[in-house]
Amino acid sequence: MPQQPATRASASGATARLDARTGRDHKAISALADDLLPALVAKLAASGLGEIEIREGAWKARLRKPTGTGRSAARTGAEPYHAPRPAALEHARAEDSRPRREPAEAEAEDAPIMATSPAVGVFQPRKGLEAGMQVRAGERLGTVDVLGVREEVVSPIDGIIGTSLAESGEPVEYGQGLIVIEIPEKSGRVEAGQAEQEAAAVLGEA
Amino acid sequence: MFNKVLIANRGEIALRILRACRTMGVGAVVAYSEADRDSLAAQLADEAICIGPADARRSYLSAPAVISSAIVTGCDAIHPGYGFLSEDEGFAEVVRAHGLTFIGPPPEVLNRFASKEATRRLFEAHGLRTIPGSQMLRDEAHALEEADRIGYPVMIKPAAGGGGKGMRLVRSARELESSLKVSRSEAKAGFGDDSLYLEKYLEETRHVEVQVAVDRHGNAIHLGERDCSVQRRHQKLIEETPSPALSTTARQELCQKAVKAVSKAGYESLGTLEFLVDGKGDAYFIEINCRIQVEHTVTEMVTGLDMVTMQIAIAAGDRLPIRQSDVVPRGHAIQFRILAEDPSTDFRPQAGEILGYLTPGGPGVRMDSHLYPGYEVPSFYDSLLGKLCVWAPDRASAIARGDAALRELLVDGLDTNIELHRAILANQIFVDGKMTTNLLDRVGSAPFVAAGSR
Numbered sequence: 001m002p003q004q005p006a007t008r009a010s011a012s013g014a015t016a017r018l019d020a021r022t023g024r025d026h027k028a029i030s031a032l033a034d035d036l037l038p039a040l041v042a043k044l045a046a047s048g049l050g051e052i053e054i055r056e057g058a059w060k061a062r063l064r065k066p067t068g069t070g071r072s073a074a075r076t077g078a079e080p081y082h083a084p085r086p087a088a089l090e091h092a093r094a095e096d097s098r099p100r101r102e103p104a105e106a107e108a109e110d111a112p113i114m115a116t117s118p119a120v121g122v123f124q125p126r127k128g129l130e131a132g133m134q135v136r137a138g139e140r141l142g143t144v145d146v147l148g149v150r151e152e153v154v155s156p157i158d159g160i161i162g163t164s165l166a167e168s169g170e171p172v173e174y175g176q177g178l179i180v181i182e183i184p185e186k187s188g189r190v191e192a193g194q195a196e197q198e199a200a201a202v203l204g205e206a
Numbered sequence: 207m208f209n210k211v212l213i214a215n216r217g218e219i220a221l222r223i224l225r226a227c228r229t230m231g232v233g234a235v236v237a238y239s240e241a242d243r244d245s246l247a248a249q250l251a252d253e254a255i256c257i258g259p260a261d262a263r264r265s266y267l268s269a270p271a272v273i274s275s276a277i278v279t280g281c282d283a284i285h286p287g288y289g290f291l292s293e294d295e296g297f298a299e300v301v302r303a304h305g306l307t308f309i310g311p312p313p314e315v316l317n318r319f320a321s322k323e324a325t326r327r328l329f330e331a332h333g334l335r336t337i338p339g340s341q342m343l344r345d346e347a348h349a350l351e352e353a354d355r356i357g358y359p360v361m362i363k364p365a366a367g368g369g370g371k372g373m374r375l376v377r378s379a380r381e382l383e384s385s386l387k388v389s390r391s392e393a394k395a396g397f398g399d400d401s402l403y404l405e406k407y408l409e410e411t412r413h414v415e416v417q418v419a420v421d422r423h424g425n426a427i428h429l430g431e432r433d434c435s436v437q438r439r440h441q442k443l444i445e446e447t448p449s450p451a452l453s454t455t456a457r458q459e460l461c462q463k464a465v466k467a468v469s470k471a472g473y474e475s476l477g478t479l480e481f482l483v484d485g486k487g488d489a490y491f492i493e494i495n496c497r498i499q500v501e502h503t504v505t506e507m508v509t510g511l512d513m514v515t516m517q518i519a520i521a522a523g524d525r526l527p528i529r530q531s532d533v534v535p536r537g538h539a540i541q542f543r544i545l546a547e548d549p550s551t552d553f554r555p556q557a558g559e560i561l562g563y564l565t566p567g568g569p570g571v572r573m574d575s576h577l578y579p580g581y582e583v584p585s586f587y588d589s590l591l592g593k594l595c596v597w598a599p600d601r602a603s604a605i606a607r608g609d610a611a612l613r614e615l616l617v618d619g620l621d622t623n624i625e626l627h628r629a630i631l632a633n634q635i636f637v638d639g640k641m642t643t644n645l646l647d648r649v650g651s652a653p654f655v656a657a658g659s660r
Binding site: 120146172174 | 240255256257258259265270271273274275277278279304
């Protein structure tokens with residue numbers, strides 16, 4: 001968020017500049033909200049990207065694809081489950097009554113790209129699938145069995161099979177992360193700059 | 207009793223069912239869509255599972271998603287709540303085929319009551335008065351003949367479905383001729399079935415419904431009636447019990463007839479028989495709802511019973527825990543449906559963040575809601591934010607408590623219909639207990655609000 005220029009000047013010029021700036025901000029915000037966001041949401045859903053960030057004037061918007069990390073994992077079996085402390089209760093107890101936002105930003109920075117479950121059911125990885133294998137975007141990595149019907153688990157991007165997050169035969173929920181897909185980079189890490197370039201490419205298509 | 211129940215619904219009713227399971231010592235898993243990840247029910251549950259995306263057709267309305275999630279979480283029963291899959295006999299059947307129990311009527315019972323027209327005839331045979339109506343219409347000539355026999359005005363109704371789709375009011379033979387085709391295509395498009403029938407249209411009616419509970423061991427009781435005459439475009443807004451439309455003897459008679467009819471017709475589970483009551487106090491059966499209803503709360507307030515636990519127990523094969531003589535309604539209860547709709551912009555549903563939320567208190571006040579400050583009301587589902595219920599020894603005191611509670615209730619961040627409720631409470635026709643189902647639409651909601659804030 002841009003800092004409002006601190007000014008003690010009472011001159012009308014300063015006020016006008018301030019007004020103009022506020023006007024620009026409002027314009028930028030509504031441009032983001034009305035024009036870009038719906039298109040971006042569609043793009044993000046269709047793309048293999050995990051996250052898109054765009055700038056409009058001094059404002060930016062960041063979209064992140066929901067992943068199956070954290071508490072979204074299906075909780076079954078003997079493993080004792082501890083309820084996450086509800087945000088609702090946090091609010092009730094918090095000294096600061098302002099709505100608390102998820103620390104999505106911090107989380108998002110290092111969020112891995114994953115093949116996620118298309119449905120609730122039982123996960124079965126493809127035979128012979130191993131860490132280190134190269135896969136293409138859209139390639140079948142396994143299935144989730146939903147009442148006898150197999151739904152395909154596919155790779156969201158071109159990459160290399162990383163850690164498995166679910167065992168063969170494990171019950172999984174919709175959207176749960178199943179297999180980490182690594183980007184074949186020299187460093188093995190996605191640089192912020194590259195992500196931005198990809199986002200820009202996506203934007204360009206729009 | 208069940209080991210673990212899958213709650214296949216959202217909002218306040220998911221929370222209500224979760225509470226029932228907890229008081230019974232039964233495990234519960236909340237099934238939620240991606241849009242409901244932060245919902246109160248999902249957060250408070252010991253177990254929760256994401257079953258699909260926001261689109262209800264791929265989550266709450268998807269039989270495979272719901273049943274698969276029950277299986278992978280080790281549930282042995284599914285509670286469908288209301289709406290969504292709650293009265294879908296096909297779903298109930300598949301649930302059973304997978305070795306699970308559907309909490310509601312068994313599939314064959316749901317099937318028997320699936321057609322409104324057939325249900326009407328069945329209950330007529332078991333002693334309930336029904337609105338004069340026709341057989342299924344064969345063709346236009348048949349329709350005109352039947353309408354003449356019944357007498358205009360008549361309502362054209364589809365045999366399947368509900369929610370007013372395909373329904374048309376006609377006042378003459380000419381109107382009937384021109385409306386038949388439209389109704390038929392609407393019914394075909396909405397329900398995949400274009401069977402129509404005619405029904406006599408009653409001009410000024412009240413909506414009164416009788417709550418019944420029937421177990422599979424031949425025990426049947428009623429839990430009194432509810433009056434749901436305050437409606438906007440066929441959507442109930444305020445419900446109360448007892449109904450101001452009925453005398454004590456008329457109430458007794460109606461409830462007894464209803465319980466006798468469901469018993470003879472082989473119903474099982476909780477159920478609601480809906481009637482239209484005309485100006486003379488005559489009640490005509492219109493349809494049965496085979497689910498827990500939004501307005502079950504007012505019945506709980508006057509009877510002191512927990513109807514959701516009762517529904518779960520019946521589905522588990524238990525006997526009814528009480529007899530008719532144990533049901534002793536006391537006082538008067540009123541429920542207000544708090545909706546995210548702005549009366550000043552033609553009730554457009556609202557979505558967005560709840561910035562502030564404060565619930566009323568005091569004697570006889572109950573709030574069933576899934577709201578909390580910071581909660582994002584998603585735009586994908588219905589506009590019900592919660593239900594405010596008040597109880598008092600008599601109707602006048604209940605109205606006073608209702609108004610005090612509505613003044614206290616704070617829902618900040620969205621437009622709601624709270625002021626409309628207050629305006630209705632201040633209206634003389636409501637105070638006199640003389641609301642009819644068409645009044646709000648005839649007068650318009652804006653004049654009500656304007657008159658209320660004078």
